[in-house]
Amino acid sequence: MTAINQSAAPSTEPMKTERITMVQAINRALDEEMARDPSIILLGEDIGVDGGVFRVTQGLQAKYGNDRVVDTPLTEAGIVGVGIGLAIGGMRPVCEIQFSGFMNYCFEQIQPHASRFRQRTCGSQTVPMVVRAPSGGGIRALEHHSESEEVMYVHTPGLVVLMPSGPRTAYGLLKAALRSPDPVIFFEPKSIYRAIKEDVPIGGGALPIGKAEVAQQGTDVTVVTWGAMLKRTREALADLKDVSVEIVDLLTLNPLDHDAIIASVKKTGRLVVIHEAPRTAGLAGEIYARVCEDAFYHLRAPMTRVCGWDVPFPLLAREAAYLPDKQRIAAAILKVMQD
Template structure:
């Protein structure tokens, strides 16, 4: 990889895709901390189904990059035991839709051990999972069920939308003393490149990012939906003169309620964009946060622009299911024109 230097900071950077930034984050932390290990199906010799762990097996050996059987409950259960005894395991689920067999281990044990043991034990574990639709995958390969894990106390939930954030959020997740569900939007794994520092750095697991300043409406989103939200915002500014603020949540649990509320107080209108089904989705929690913190600033109903209350369809209807820029624009205009 070629390196560049930012003249303002003298920080060396590489131009990386999101999946390359994930791999760089793993490599950097494994180089600095021998307790960090990776385990999962095909993560070793094959480098993972999306090549997020490519080269790590050769660099760190089979004792730190462990190929496992196809047994998600066993993978996560083993990782919990490792975390309780001083290691920092990073189990990979090949797809979010494959996490269901491990759900009991995550919510019944990983999320509860600190509480159950009155602080005697913690579980410094990062469960990585590619998630979301848009790549024409078979059934169970395109799930977006982040709300399952946001609902569970004791878990942090993260979803980056840029390569820079992917490495920084992953680093912070690995160093966190409690379990983190790290959701990687595979639709944008290789969609674009970004300057990513070669050195180690953290993006805090607490702060949303304002991706675009605006005054007419706040759009809240995360992961792969950040890009179409930004496209919609730029189109509306050019075509309709609507000034859209785009807030990328980044960390889904805990939510950055201060940034969410402050943005809404400025604009008085909100739209929430996510690809998961609408009912019970994280968008409802964001809307409630706005209602509780800024009701008197509200000028229109809060709009949710989401996937449908149906399983992710196969190829021919996948683009219709996902919120595209055009559908996001329509939802924003409906709210602004109320």
């Protein structure tokens, strides 16, 4: 709330809020921004009449017409490639890819083009486009519907990569994405689409890109996480009353809020990173590296991480054996306390 009020227009009136889910919050952010900015156009598979397979865009085609909320042919590469052209041409496209597992088809457009137009043209041609996709596991879905591919996009300079952790941050970050001059990859952790309700502003502003939030203050251990793992971390902490944990919710995965991570580790001297993506070359490794560079002498224990294993994401029966769970998170926190 604080961050939203900071970036919203100054007002003496208290911000009106409503208690809603992340699906509703994303829908509201799209709705309010489409009303504000006529250049915004939504394109994707099944987003119009069907309202998207998760119903995120429900009602928007009826409200804004089928020339602004467009059911496209079934072509992920086409959606993003055409989106790049729309963006350079002065529109603000919001591409929905039905599941992040299908974004691989788009990567040919995202990496060589979306991420690079600004640099290639010395800033004369830019791609203010948002690519939204549900990501992550935890919903017993079909194959290719559960992966966490954020690091592929973090490792693509020129992109902004965002991942909210609940309705309030989804709303504020999507507003920021829709005003960003740079291409934004907006990952929506699908396991918490409807699992959390929060107070979300009506007519509120954007959260800042590049800023983490300290979701919980603490003094013993820093837990850095993002997306659905924030909720999972909170569940783990319910069983760890004796440890004072500080949770840093990254929200922006690129550019990382370097200062927030370093400041928290300097304060606590211990670090645990939690992510769903596979361990090797996951974002935890980059966070470790930065802590080694800038806070090494503040560490009181070896850093640790709880991640997905270095294997392809399993089918639903074994999904819980793959994803970080509250037991593994709690064990990691206790381990850094004992080291």
